[in-house]
Amino acid sequence: xxxxxxxxxxxxxxxxxxxxxxxxxxxxxxxxxxxxxxxxxxxxxxxxxxxxxxxxxxxxxxxxxxxxxxxxxxxxxxxxxxxxxxxxxx
Amino acid sequence: xxxxxxxxxxxxxxxxxxxxxxxxxxxxxxxxxxxxxxxxxxxxxxxxxxxxxxxxxxxxxxxxxxxxxxxxxxxxxxxxxxxxxxxxxx
Amino acid sequence: xxxxxxxxxxxxxxxxxxxxxxxxxxxxxxxxxxxxxxxxxxxxxxxxxxxxxxxxxxxxxxxxxxxxxxxxxxxxxxxxxxxxxxxxxx
Amino acid sequence: xxxxxxxxxxxxxxxxxxxxxxxxxxxxxxxxxxxxxxxxxxxxxxxxxxxxxxxxxxxxxxxxxxxxxxxxxxxxxxxxxxxxxxxxxx
Numbered sequence: 001x002x003x004x005x006x007x008x009x010x011x012x013x014x015x016x017x018x019x020x021x022x023x024x025x026x027x028x029x030x031x032x033x034x035x036x037x038x039x040x041x042x043x044x045x046x047x048x049x050x051x052x053x054x055x056x057x058x059x060x061x062x063x064x065x066x067x068x069x070x071x072x073x074x075x076x077x078x079x080x081x082x083x084x085x086x087x088x089x090x
Numbered sequence: 091x092x093x094x095x096x097x098x099x100x101x102x103x104x105x106x107x108x109x110x111x112x113x114x115x116x117x118x119x120x121x122x123x124x125x126x127x128x129x130x131x132x133x134x135x136x137x138x139x140x141x142x143x144x145x146x147x148x149x150x151x152x153x154x155x156x157x158x159x160x161x162x163x164x165x166x167x168x169x170x171x172x173x174x175x176x177x178x179x180x
Numbered sequence: 181x182x183x184x185x186x187x188x189x190x191x192x193x194x195x196x197x198x199x200x201x202x203x204x205x206x207x208x209x210x211x212x213x214x215x216x217x218x219x220x221x222x223x224x225x226x227x228x229x230x231x232x233x234x235x236x237x238x239x240x241x242x243x244x245x246x247x248x249x250x251x252x253x254x255x256x257x258x259x260x261x262x263x264x265x266x267x268x269x270x
Numbered sequence: 271x272x273x274x275x276x277x278x279x280x281x282x283x284x285x286x287x288x289x290x291x292x293x294x295x296x297x298x299x300x301x302x303x304x305x306x307x308x309x310x311x312x313x314x315x316x317x318x319x320x321x322x323x324x325x326x327x328x329x330x331x332x333x334x335x336x337x338x339x340x341x342x343x344x345x346x347x348x349x350x351x352x353x354x355x356x357x358x359x360x
Contacts, residue, residue, distance in 0.1 A: 008119065015116045022109045029101050035150045036170050042146060043178050046139040047360055053132045054356045060125045061352065065335060066344045074336045080126050082331065086324045088133050089179075089270050089359040090317055137270055144266045151262065155245060156254045164246045172241065176234045179269040180227055180359050188299065195296045202289045209281050215330045216350050222323045223358050229316040236312060240305045260306050268313050269359075 007059050014052050021045040053088070057081070097149050104142050111135040143178070147171070187239050194232050201225040233268070237261070277329050284322050291315040323358070327351070 025041050064077040115131050154167040205221050244257040295311050334347040 008122075011119050012116065015112065015119060019109065019112045019116065022105065022112055026102065026105045026109065029098065029105060032098075035146065035154065036174070038146055039143065039150065039171075039174055042139060042143045043174065046136055046143065049132060049136040049139060050360055051356075053129065053136065054352065056125065056128055056132060057355070058352050060129065061335075061348050062345075064125065066341065066348050071336065075332075078331050078336050081129075082324065082328050084126070084129055084133065085327070085355070086321075087270075088136075090268065090320055140270055141266075144262065147265070148262050151245075151258050152255075155241075156251065156258050161246065165242075168241050168246050172234065172238050175237070175265070176231075178360065180230055180357075188302075191299050192296065195292065195299060199289065199292045199296065202285065202292055206282065206285045206289065209278065209285060212278075215326065215334065216354070218326055219323065219330065219351075219354055222319060222326060223354065226316055226319040226323065229312060229319060233309065233312045233316065236305065236308055240309065244305065261309075264306070264309055264313065 007055070011052070011055060011059075014048075014055060018045060018048045018052060021048060097145070101142070101145060101149075104138075104145060108135060108138045108142060111138060187235070191232070191235060191239075194228075194235060198225060198228045198232060201228060277325070281322070281325060281329075284318075284325060288315060288318045288322060291318060 021041065022045055025038070025045060028038050028041060060077075061081065065074050065081075068074045068077065111131065112135055115128070115135060118128050118131060150167075151171065155164050155171075158164045158167065201221065202225055205218070205225060208218050208221060240257075240261065245254050245261075248254045248257065291311065292315055295308070295315060298308050298311060330347075331351065335344050335351075338344045338347065
């Protein structure tokens, strides 16, 4: 997972931002915040999770598929990714 | 947001579980974990966020629409929810 | 489903547009069109399906929940809708 | 788009099934069918569209990325796909 190493700082800062959004959400629930505001916060945190997914997927494809010289490995890695994407949304 | 108060304990425990998933994700990235495993963890955390969204939405509908006696308020609250759902997914 | 009757023309024109998109997709596949173009067409047709879903949901909520005087019916209809939304996306 | 040629029969039969679902939906709206039933039909047609997307994506990756010998082409094709997936869901 060298690409993650390469992009590690960027991904870690992104995942920490998501952690911050979840912490803010917990506080909003604790403070009995307005319900629509809470729904908007949840939707935003879920959207940030999707962006993170796309970021990790991009790095994964770049290293294990695009840059991979062995076609057998490319086949295997691509199958894993498609399987993941199939169940990722509806 | 009395329904959130009523279900507060349940929702808070759910949001803390999501926070735990995001923390585990940060550790996996720090530890250069296997990339497919990371993608699976992100997908799971995103799914947990969706379940939380549905939980808060259920409580919101129950209190501000179903139990609401004033039809004008029901109209307003429903419009807000539909607007939210429209942009929530694709 | 009187709201659908009321909005019937609008909904029917929308569903026919989706049918047109699916027919164009079939032609593109028949004509061995460029693959990225096909993927974009599929994504667009899926998006149109989501808009239709939101349109029918809006009418359904308006009639069977918002305008419904019997709270027991509002409870039942809302439960059905939340159940549907839960499995609608991830 | 040779992979689509290869899988053409399979994809065409799938897209025709979606067309059938959309036609059934139009009839249901025409016949003032029960609203929940209509919502379930729309969700099913949208799900079929997602399966079709995954099918075309699988073939596209297999041919233009996995089997592609030129790394520059693999880079370009993968970038297009990631861009598409980014906006495909939320």
